[in-house]
Amino acid sequence: MRRLSSSSLKMYRRCPQQWKLKYVDRLPEAPKPFFNLGTAVHAALEAFYRGRVAGPPPLDEVLAAFREAFDPEAYPTEEETERRRADGLAMTRAFYEKHAAGFRPALAVEKHLFFEVEGVAFTGYVDRIDKLGEARIGIVDYKTGGSFDLDRVRTEPQLTLYQLGTEQKFGMDVGRLALYHVPSQTPFEVERHGEEQVERVRGMVREAARGIEAGAFEPKPGHHCRWCDFRPFCPAFADEYPENWLQEPSPPAPTHAEAAALADRYGELKAREKELSRELAEVRERLEAFFEATGERAASGAGYRVKASRKEEWRIGDDEALRELLEPLGLWERVLTTRVDWRRKAALAEDAELPEEVREACRELASRKVTWRLTPGEVEGEGDSEE
Structure with a gap:
């Protein structure tokens, strides 16, 4: 079963069908302007505490975090945008004024x-x-x-x-x-x-x-339906949106004879897939060696031309050593998403905001990773011109 959250648990209890349409069918939701203000205020209050031990950051830094997270395109009118922005800045200033003097660091x-x-x-x-x-x-x-x-x-x-x-x-x-x-x-x-x-x-x-594992996704109509993005696709309101419920008949299942032919074809394709994957990897490796050695960024044959772009970046593989380095400094959270994020780890090696000794320690844990992007395209004929 998929991992739950407090909000998804709340949604299933409110309406199992809404939960299914969001998490199983993955229907998109309409943007919610009212979330924008909360997100921006949360970002500002996070900046107030993040990595702080001796005291809070300057007020301007906290307000800047709000402005960066605030999306002016989230609201239908310029008037509402400015009103919401002013509300958020006022809340952020008030929080700062209340908590800055007696600042207590967060765990x-x-x-x-x-x-x-x-x-x-x-x-x-x-x-x-x-x-x-x-x-x-x-x-x-x-x-x-x-x-x-x-x-x-x-x-x-x-x-x-x-x-x-x-x-x-x-x-x-x-x-x-x-x-x-x-x-x-x-x-x-x-x-x-x-x-x-x-x-x-x-x-x-x-x-x-129990309900999710049993596939119990019955709709529970109520006042919440008025604001539900999935109402046009809910069986409880099928009579209101008949166009969404007129489905083309599914094609018939293959016969035994057709399934036998499909099995053979599938096996043939999988065998070719493995063979081609190995050959493709070998050819790619040789092309990368050519580009690395010559400094060139394209190779042309009789029928195809392959363009290349090169990227080199830090990769830190030892998460435990990095954690021991960063946690005492209050920096470990900076590299976390749903897991330790390699991009955030890599950025530490060049982060100008960190002390040089911390950057150097991160580089000692890291290695340089080179990746190539190869883009094939057909070679143009003599009569063709390049625009």
Whole structure:
């Protein structure tokens, strides 16, 4: 079963058919302008804490992070764009003014977690994790939307899942959970979720996992359907969108005789595929050697011309050694996505923002990787001209 997140679990519970159309059928969703503001504010607050130990960065740096993440094309009018931009900058300034003077470094920001609940794989990003002492941590999730109260914090499944995930990851108890309402600069905090709430969420996970594995994707019509991007493709609304439900009949399955011929052809093609792959690799290797030795970037034959482009970059293979180097400096998170990202690792070797001794240590862990891109094309005849 695919890895779940708190949002995908919430979607399955709201409407299994919506979950199927998004995650199984992979139908595209319409852009959501209201997400843009939250994304930009999150980027600014991440910049406030990321890699900081002695104190916060300058306000201008935090505001720049907001501006970089804010997409002015997300809104239908220039007026709304400017209003949203002003709202986001005001929230960012207010957060800075409230937290800069008494700055406390975060244990982690935008922490990507991989964990299991009831045998189901989960993933999620925790906005901020604070250390509350020697063996306790606190979880903070930023909210930029409408108002809420403490009851939501006490019963929010997302926070329960993050509690389980961070305890698995860090080996420390969660002592505090908070939803931070950024527009009002108000933290809504509660103690860790108790066993009753944890078991309630575990039950949600078990129920959803059983349904997904059984292919139970029945629609659940409700008020949420008004904003669902997938309504035209939902069987509950087939009468409203008949054009999406008039399908061409599927071709008949092959007969035994046709299947026998297909099996032979498939086997022949696979055998040729292996042979051609080996030969192609050998020819490619020889061409790369030619381009490397001569410095030329094209080779022409009677029928084809192959153009080449060369790229050389750092590759760091020893993740554990790199982690030992970067974690004490608060830089390990910079190379993480869903896994350790080789592009982010490679960038460390030339990152002008890092001390030279750190860059040099990264280069000692790295090797130079050369890759070639070869582009074949037919040789033009004598009567052809190149535009």
